[in-house]
Amino acid sequence: MIIFSKALADRATVWSAIRANDQPCESLPPDLVRFSGESRPVVIWNLTRRCNLRCAHCYIDANNSDLSDELSLEEGVRLIDELASLPSPMLIFTGGEPLMSRNFWAYAFHAREVGLRCAISTNGTMITPEIAALLKESGIRYVGVSLDSSSPEINDSFRGIRGAHAKAIQGLINARDAGLKTGLRVTLTRDNWHDIPALLNLALDLKIPRFCLYHLVPTGRGKGIAERDVTAEQRRYVIRLLMEAAVELREKEIEILTTDSPIDGAFIVEMLRGDPERMEHVKRLLINAGGCSAGSKVANISPAGDVHPCQFMPQIVVGNVRERSFRDIWIDNPSQELLLIRNSRRYLKGRCSRCEHLELCGGCRQKAYYYRGDLFEEDPTCMLEDLLKTEHAR
Ligand code: SF4
Numbered sequence: 001m002i003i004f005s006k007a008l009a010d011r012a013t014v015w016s017a018i019r020a021n022d023q024p025c026e027s028l029p030p031d032l033v034r035f036s037g038e039s040r041p042v043v044i045w046n047l048t049r050r051c052n053l054r055c056a057h058c059y060i061d062a063n064n065s066d067l068s069d070e071l072s073l074e075e076g077v078r079l080i081d082e083l084a085s086l087p088s089p090m091l092i093f094t095g096g097e098p099l100m101s102r103n104f105w106a107y108a109f110h111a112r113e114v115g116l117r118c119a120i121s122t123n124g125t126m127i128t129p130e131i132a133a134l135l136k137e138s139g140i141r142y143v144g145v146s147l148d149s150s151s152p153e154i155n156d157s158f159r160g161i162r163g164a165h166a167k168a169i170q171g172l173i174n175a176r177d178a179g180l181k182t183g184l185r186v187t188l189t190r191d192n193w194h195d196i197p198a199l200l201n202l203a204l205d206l207k208i209p210r211f212c213l214y215h216l217v218p219t220g221r222g223k224g225i226a227e228r229d230v231t232a233e234q235r236r237y238v239i240r241l242l243m244e245a246a247v248e249l250r251e252k253e254i255e256i257l258t259t260d261s262p263i264d265g266a267f268i269v270e271m272l273r274g275d276p277e278r279m280e281h282v283k284r285l286l287i288n289a290g291g292c293s294a295g296s297k298v299a300n301i302s303p304a305g306d307v308h309p310c311q312f313m314p315q316i317v318v319g320n321v322r323e324r325s326f327r328d329i330w331i332d333n334p335s336q337e338l339l340l341i342r343n344s345r346r347y348l349k350g351r352c353s354r355c356e357h358l359e360l361c362g363g364c365r366q367k368a369y370y371y372r373g374d375l376f377e378e379d380p381t382c383m384l385e386d387l388l389k390t391e392h393a394r
């Protein structure tokens with residue numbers, strides 16, 4: 001995750017989190033802990049595969065077919081107790097649609113009881129004013145709502161259900177009005193790259209304090225639309241635009257960030273070559289954030305309790321919380337595979353292995369796996385080589 005507002009406009013809340021190498025995570029601002037020096041992972045838990053939408057890019061391939069393998073309430077509560085005792089800096093409930101999990105409220109209120117901070121990643125369509133009030137009461141720190149177009153027609157055709165756009169926006173408004181911290185999440189594709197300014201304006205108009213751009217990762221149904229990923233030129237256009245927006249909107253209540261591609265950080269550094277002081281500052285910040293977080297700052301747990309190094313790596317299972325404690329899987333006896341991914345920079349190949357930005361980037365390992373069949377190969381979505389050729393030709 002690259003926090004553009006911090007890198008380019010010194011937003012105070014982010015700054016304190018990034019500097020927080022040695023602060024206990026309890027003292028950090030909510031939902032920023034994953035970018036600190038904190039070594040315990042933020043845990044992303046896919047509670048269920050159930051979902052009321054049918055999004056084309058869904059990485060978990062959500063469907064309502066077989067739910068019998070989901071962790072039981074007892075197993076889920078035990079997991080929360082364990083994460084609270086680690087402690088994990090944050091637990092993110094996601095799905096499918098997490099609000100469709102029969103155990104969601106039991107988990108959210110139990111997490112509050114044991115002092116585990118939680119966020120929710122949702123399609124927003126089920127957040128009525130009553131649900132928003134309950135989310136607030138359950139101590140949820142942050143509500144991220146996904147939307148893929150400013151146009152209701154385009155969004156709904158991508159998300160598979162008519163009316164999803166209006167409901168997601170109403171859900172965001174309800175969450176905001178309940179006093180929850182909210183964010184608008186957009187997955188970048190060839191179908192919406194030109195729509196990013198309109199989506200950013202929408203967040204501003206709605207007074208949503210966070211705008212997060214997700215790069216497409218070809219996992220689950222995302223594989224089926226891999227060819228809809230943006231070109232290098234389109235990606236550079238969007239990232240430049242967000243860089244400018246982070247500076248121009250520094251006085252506004254909005255934080256701009258991107259995720260699922262550490263290359264954005266390397267790109268920002270390249271763009272700052274004319275400003276060595278800012279460039280060094282941003283480099284330090286990005287090195288601290290650490291590039292790809294798979295297997296280190298992020299852990300993923302599937303509905304059935306499988307532990308993955310990242311939510312986009314279903315093919316790699318490093319344990320199951322039904323059989324071993326999370327602590328044993330992640331900290332005490334990590335598998336060889338988990339250690340390899342955690343230390344992936346040592347084993348990288350191709351362009352990534354020789355890159356001067358290796359320390360702050362390293363590429364997205366899952367994209368290397370999908371496009372090159374090797375987790376340690378170069379990330380073919382890197383838009384830097386083209387950029388350097390273009391810049392040098394000038
Ligand atoms: S070559 Fe690899 S490490 Fe370098 S910027 Fe591109 S993706 Fe990142």
Ligand code: SF4
Pocket residue numbers: 217260261262291292293294298310311312363364365366367
């Ligand atoms: S492999 Fe790394 S960069 Fe790619 S989505 Fe997972 S954590 Fe992010």
